[in-house]
Amino acid sequence: MPASTATTWLEELRTTAREAYAAEPVPSWRRSGFWTTSLRALDLDSLEARGYEPVGGLPEIVTGALGQAEHAGLIVQHGQSTIYSDLDPALAEQGVIVCPLEQAVEEHPELVRQWYMRRLSHQEGKFAAASAAFWSGGVFVHVPSNVKVDRPIQSVYLIDEPGTAQYAHTLAVVGEHAECSIREYCLGANIDGQALHAGGFELYAQAGANVRLAHFHDWGTGDIYDISTKRVEIARDAHVDWVPIHLGGRLTKQTLDIITAERGSDMRHTGLYFTERDEHLDLFTTDRHEQGHTTGDTVWKGALTGRSRASYEGLIHILPDSQETHTYLQTHQMLLSSQAKGDAIPSLIVETDDVSASHGGTVGELDEGQIFYMTSRGITRSEAVRILVEGYFEEVVTRLRDPGLEELVRHRIAEKLKAAEDQVAEFIGERAEVG
Amino acid sequence: MILEIQNLHVRTEEREILHGVDLKVEQGETHALMGPNGSGKSTLANTIMGNPVYEVTEGKIRFDGQDLTEADPDERARAGLFLAFQYPATIPGVSVANFLRMAVNARRDEPIKVKDFGKMMREQVELLKIDPEFVSRYLNEGFSGGEKKRAEILQLAMLKPAIAVLDETDSGLDIDALRIVSDGVKALSGPDMGTLIITHYTRILNYVRPQFVHIMLDGRIVRDGGPELADELEQKGYEFLREEVAAANAG
Numbered sequence: 001m002p003a004s005t006a007t008t009w010l011e012e013l014r015t016t017a018r019e020a021y022a023a024e025p026v027p028s029w030r031r032s033g034f035w036t037t038s039l040r041a042l043d044l045d046s047l048e049a050r051g052y053e054p055v056g057g058l059p060e061i062v063t064g065a066l067g068q069a070e071h072a073g074l075i076v077q078h079g080q081s082t083i084y085s086d087l088d089p090a091l092a093e094q095g096v097i098v099c100p101l102e103q104a105v106e107e108h109p110e111l112v113r114q115w116y117m118r119r120l121s122h123q124e125g126k127f128a129a130a131s132a133a134f135w136s137g138g139v140f141v142h143v144p145s146n147v148k149v150d151r152p153i154q155s156v157y158l159i160d161e162p163g164t165a166q167y168a169h170t171l172a173v174v175g176e177h178a179e180c181s182i183r184e185y186c187l188g189a190n191i192d193g194q195a196l197h198a199g200g201f202e203l204y205a206q207a208g209a210n211v212r213l214a215h216f217h218d219w220g221t222g223d224i225y226d227i228s229t230k231r232v233e234i235a236r237d238a239h240v241d242w243v244p245i246h247l248g249g250r251l252t253k254q255t256l257d258i259i260t261a262e263r264g265s266d267m268r269h270t271g272l273y274f275t276e277r278d279e280h281l282d283l284f285t286t287d288r289h290e291q292g293h294t295t296g297d298t299v300w301k302g303a304l305t306g307r308s309r310a311s312y313e314g315l316i317h318i319l320p321d322s323q324e325t326h327t328y329l330q331t332h333q334m335l336l337s338s339q340a341k342g343d344a345i346p347s348l349i350v351e352t353d354d355v356s357a358s359h360g361g362t363v364g365e366l367d368e369g370q371i372f373y374m375t376s377r378g379i380t381r382s383e384a385v386r387i388l389v390e391g392y393f394e395e396v397v398t399r400l401r402d403p404g405l406e407e408l409v410r411h412r413i414a415e416k417l418k419a420a421e422d423q424v425a426e427f428i429g430e431r432a433e434v435g
Numbered sequence: 436m437i438l439e440i441q442n443l444h445v446r447t448e449e450r451e452i453l454h455g456v457d458l459k460v461e462q463g464e465t466h467a468l469m470g471p472n473g474s475g476k477s478t479l480a481n482t483i484m485g486n487p488v489y490e491v492t493e494g495k496i497r498f499d500g501q502d503l504t505e506a507d508p509d510e511r512a513r514a515g516l517f518l519a520f521q522y523p524a525t526i527p528g529v530s531v532a533n534f535l536r537m538a539v540n541a542r543r544d545e546p547i548k549v550k551d552f553g554k555m556m557r558e559q560v561e562l563l564k565i566d567p568e569f570v571s572r573y574l575n576e577g578f579s580g581g582e583k584k585r586a587e588i589l590q591l592a593m594l595k596p597a598i599a600v601l602d603e604t605d606s607g608l609d610i611d612a613l614r615i616v617s618d619g620v621k622a623l624s625g626p627d628m629g630t631l632i633i634t635h636y637t638r639i640l641n642y643v644r645p646q647f648v649h650i651m652l653d654g655r656i657v658r659d660g661g662p663e664l665a666d667e668l669e670q671k672g673y674e675f676l677r678e679e680v681a682a683a684n685a686g
Contacts, residue, residue: 368487376512387529391527395527
């Protein structure tokens, strides 16, 4: 069967998505109160997909983030091109697949077709359509049933030139009773100009599978826009522990959904964000329970400095006939600057009885009582602030259960706090005098 | 070294709470400051430590000849003052051990060697009959009342201040916890530490015997005496004293 025939189904999907893209307006997102996410400043027509040749060594920004730890497999996409693809041959022999999605469409058409876009749709707005229509390279991960992968499977999307439009798609399928850890990095150089990452991510954890998933976003100080949808589906008795981390980007608008789709499925979802300067972050997560006897635990924590804006909305949605669902969502946001603004909104839709679902949200500032306590032990005020903010995030960071990545996140948070030291000192100083 | 409080007037945003307090605590001495709820005991403790919630409008706090009235809390701590809090703050994400190490290092030029710190901590943990697992928990997070007080005394033991103020360290403790905390305070007391025990009740004074007792009513110290004053208070209660003071003022 010639390849062109094998991929006809994909071409048809791309065509439909392209039409949707052309028909859809550039969206903006409004909520009650002051919150609007607008793309007015984004000059979409000036952006283009950029190709790169594979290189011998990886760019420094990638090696810096990945660290020295061994991986099971690694895919690096630079702009629209896969520049690096690697998989431990011993795992390949066990049937593990880690390769560009483009390649998987050719080599494993039935497998890809079975799962591709099961939970994503090109009908979710202009940028979901764009990524479905225009993605290239991409990432495909498949861990067959009963296979346990002991080192992380890693993928990287890199943007390092202004004017880049990057359309991304990651599809991960983890078979029954398989176990693995997947980490995806979205990395940007500190570019001078605009760029766009429009991505789709889908993970299917089949019955009894156990997956640890981390997303690490650090788009740098340039004007990189990230408009993405990430969805995780958890089948019967499977467990996914998902930790998304957001540490930088001019504007990020992400929809993050975690679906406990069958009885016994269980998830833990723990997120972290730190915004600074004039960054704008808009996150909407849904903890969706489609059947009974499912469980969830969601915690999101953020901090804001500079004139940044951050909004986190977390919805628990329990569908009809999902009795015996137990889930919990907590979100906290800490303001560290008088000019930053944010909100943290937990919400709940319950369409069945006999469930337990609780949610809570706080937006606050550093507690003067805690600062006084620490300074009374001889610790300086600025040191106390640093310790408190790092301690506040520690609950999330330790949930990564990955020393290398934990250190990277701690290091970046410390850097951001250091950069904002003067304004934070001024902010809490003003408040101390008022007190 | 002497902690010397002279004519101290203190207010919050709403009102004046201390109306001229005088008190001297010397290294090696044990003092008890007693008074009913709302008399200003905790305000005094917090003001000694520099809590920014309280404003000193008149008077001085001197320590070792230095005027600390306007000093930041961390300067006071490094000078040798310590406050065991009535309601210690929770510090999420920071373990007891890490916090102790940061506090110990805050008063040193060179950071303490990890090995030396570990040894020092193990000794104090043993002395205070604390479960060694305790120090890896986040400071005060999910601690019982007794555990919080024990964490305060552990900090006291590690930081070895010249003057320690214990703000209602006895409140909310059952008899066993009270004994452990009192034993800890007794073990730490000596020629190098002065102690100001602030309490509503006399029961801690059965374990830690003060040389000096002061009684505070409505923002003033109304009586100074020896340990017999605590016994008198035990028998007669605060109301009796209040009437006596009112009568003296009227006369």
